[in-house]
Amino acid sequence: MKKLFFLFLLSLCGIANAGWQVVVNNLDNTKTYYVDPTTIQNKSGYLRAWILVDYSTIDEFKTGSNKTLMEFDCNGRTRSLVFVPYGGRMGQGKAGEQYVYEPKWYFATPGDINSHLLNFVCQPRWN
DSSP states (O other): OHHHHHHHHHHHHHHHHTTOEEEEEOTTSSEEEEEOGGGOEEETTEEEEEEEEEESSOOTTSOSEEEEEEEEETTTEEEEEEEEEESSGGGOSOBOOOEEOOOOOEEOOTTSHHHHHHHHHTSTTTO
């Protein structure tokens, strides 16, 4: 019975990570940025999606990853709406305190992390 329960838990872990697609790594390869395409939604003419940032090691704040709800203006702007840190890698482990941003638009600079995320989310196949 314990073996079946363990296998069930393992299958849930696979389901939880199934939708994330790698978009980009940061320059020193300490963070990998993912988007879950199933979360991309059009809200009042802007696209929203959940972004997962997976850290290569647990940081000094005991954070192994975070999820951020971002909004994308496909004319080159992004903004973060909600940030949630997690104690484990790939959005697993204990969730930390949720932070809600004052939504301010920023222009993505060509080649930066946000421009990669914007290009991924704004592909015609998602909207």
